[in-house]
Amino acid sequence: MADSFPRQKARTRNFTLGAPRSFQFSEDGRRLVFLRSPGGADPDTGLWVYDVEARQERLVVDPRELISRATPETLSPEEQARRERARETAGGIVAYAIDRFARQAALVQAGRLFIADLESGGARELAVPTPVFDPRPDPTGRRVAFVHDRGLYVVDVRDGSVTRLAGEDDPAVSWGLAEFVAAEEMERIRGYWWSPDGEAILASRVDESAVEELWIAAPVDPAAPARSLRYPRAGTANARVEAHLVRLEPHQSTRVVWDEAAFPYLASAHWDQHGPMLVVQSRDQRSVRTLAVDPQTGRSTALAEQTDPDWIDLIPGLPRRLEDGRPVTLGAAGDASALLIDGQPVTAEDLEVKQVVGVDGQRVLLRAASRH
Numbered sequence: 001m002a003d004s005f006p007r008q009k010a011r012t013r014n015f016t017l018g019a020p021r022s023f024q025f026s027e028d029g030r031r032l033v034f035l036r037s038p039g040g041a042d043p044d045t046g047l048w049v050y051d052v053e054a055r056q057e058r059l060v061v062d063p064r065e066l067i068s069r070a071t072p073e074t075l076s077p078e079e080q081a082r083r084e085r086a087r088e089t090a091g092g093i094v095a096y097a098i099d100r101f102a103r104q105a106a107l108v109q110a111g112r113l114f115i116a117d118l119e120s121g122g123a124r125e126l127a128v129p130t131p132v133f134d135p136r137p138d139p140t141g142r143r144v145a146f147v148h149d150r151g152l153y154v155v156d157v158r159d160g161s162v163t164r165l166a167g168e169d170d171p172a173v174s175w176g177l178a179e180f181v182a183a184e185e186m187e188r189i190r191g192y193w194w195s196p197d198g199e200a201i202l203a204s205r206v207d208e209s210a211v212e213e214l215w216i217a218a219p220v221d222p223a224a225p226a227r228s229l230r231y232p233r234a235g236t237a238n239a240r241v242e243a244h245l246v247r248l249e250p251h252q253s254t255r256v257v258w259d260e261a262a263f264p265y266l267a268s269a270h271w272d273q274h275g276p277m278l279v280v281q282s283r284d285q286r287s288v289r290t291l292a293v294d295p296q297t298g299r300s301t302a303l304a305e306q307t308d309p310d311w312i313d314l315i316p317g318l319p320r321r322l323e324d325g326r327p328v329t330l331g332a333a334g335d336a337s338a339l340l341i342d343g344q345p346v347t348a349e350d351l352e353v354k355q356v357v358g359v360d361g362q363r364v365l366l367r368a369a370s371r372h
Contacts, residue, residue, distance in 0.1 A: 026102030138198030317356030
C-alpha cells in the first residue's frame with residue numbers, strides 16, 4: 001500500500017531529498033560542486049562534483065565514511081541557528097566552501113573540520129579546536145579560516161599549524177560571525193571574507209554588551225536549561241558592528257572607517273581584485289551606501305547611495321564590481337528595482353531584480369521577475 005501524501009512529504013523532507021542543491025562553480029568553469037543525498041528517502045547528503053568537459057558527475061565525499069552513525073553530532077549554537085534559518089532538514093554534509101578553482105572544499109561533520117580533495121576524492125580531518133563553524137578555504141587553497149568559541153582562526157592545510165587571528169575573552173564580543181539582525185533580517189550569514197590572494201581577511205567584530213539578554217527555553221525538552229540570547233527588540237540597543245582588515249603575515253589588524261552613527265548596519269561585504277567593499281545601512285532602513293575600502297589604511301569611499309522615503313529592500317549578491325571597477329548596485333527604474341552599473345539602470349522597467357548571481361568580467365548574471 002502506497003504511503004499517504006503527508007507521509008511521503010515527511011519521509012522525503014518536503015520532496016527535497018535526492019535533489020541536487022547548493023551549487024558552486026570553480027572560477028575557470030571546469031567544475032560544478034553540489035550537494036545531494038543518494039535517494040528520495042535518504043537524508044545523508046554527500047558532496048558531489050560535476051566535470052563540465054567530461055560531462056560526468058562523481059561522489060567526492062560520503063558523510064557516512066567520515067563520521068560513524070553512532071557518533072553524536074555536536075553543533076555549536078551558531079550552527080544550530082544557521083540550520084534553523086536555512087530550514088535545513090537533511091543530515092550529512094549540509095554546507096561547504098571551495099577555493100578558487102574548486103580543488104578543495106572545507107566542511108564540518110560532528111563539529112570537526114574536514115578538507116575534501118575535489119580532484120581525486122576523499123577527505124581528511126584537520127586537527128583544530130572544536131566545534132568548528134563556517135570554515136572557508138582561502139582562494140589559493142593554502143589555508144582554511146573558521147570560527148571557534150567566538151574567535152576567528154586559520155589553519156595551514158599543509159602543516160596543520162593553527163593560528164588565532166582575532167578573539168577576545170569578553171563573551172559579548174565575537175569575531176567572524178554575523179549578529180542577529182544581519183543573519184535574521186538581512187540574510188548575511190557570514191562574518192568574514194578572504195582577500196583574493198589569501199593573505200588577508202575582512203572580518204566583522206560584534207559587540208553585543210549593550211543588547212538586551214533574553215532566556216529561551218526548549219518546549220521539546222523541558223529538562224534542558226534555558227539558553228541566553230542577545231535579542232535587539234524594536235527600540236532597544238543594537239549590537240555594535242565593526243569591520244577589520246586582518247593581515248596574516250605579518251599579523252596585524254586595521255579597522256575599517258565609515259560613518260557608523262548614520263549607517264550602523266553592515267548589510268553585506270565582498271572582496272574582489274579592486275579591494276574590499278561594504279554595503280552599510282541606516283537603522284530606519286531607508287538609506288543604503290556602497291563603500292570601497294582601502295586595504296592598507298581602512299578608509300572608505302562612497303561608490304553609490306540609495307535612499308527611499310519608505311523602505312529599501314536588500315538583495316543577495318551585492319556589492320559587486322565589473323572587471324573595469326564600475327560598481328554594480330541596485331536602484332529604482334520607475335517603480336521597479338533595477339540593476340545599476342556605475343549609477344545607470346541597465347534593466348528594463350518591467351523587470352524586478354531579485355538577486356545578483358555573479359559577475360564575470362563585464363557581464364552580470366542576475367535573477368529577476370517580470371512585473372506583468
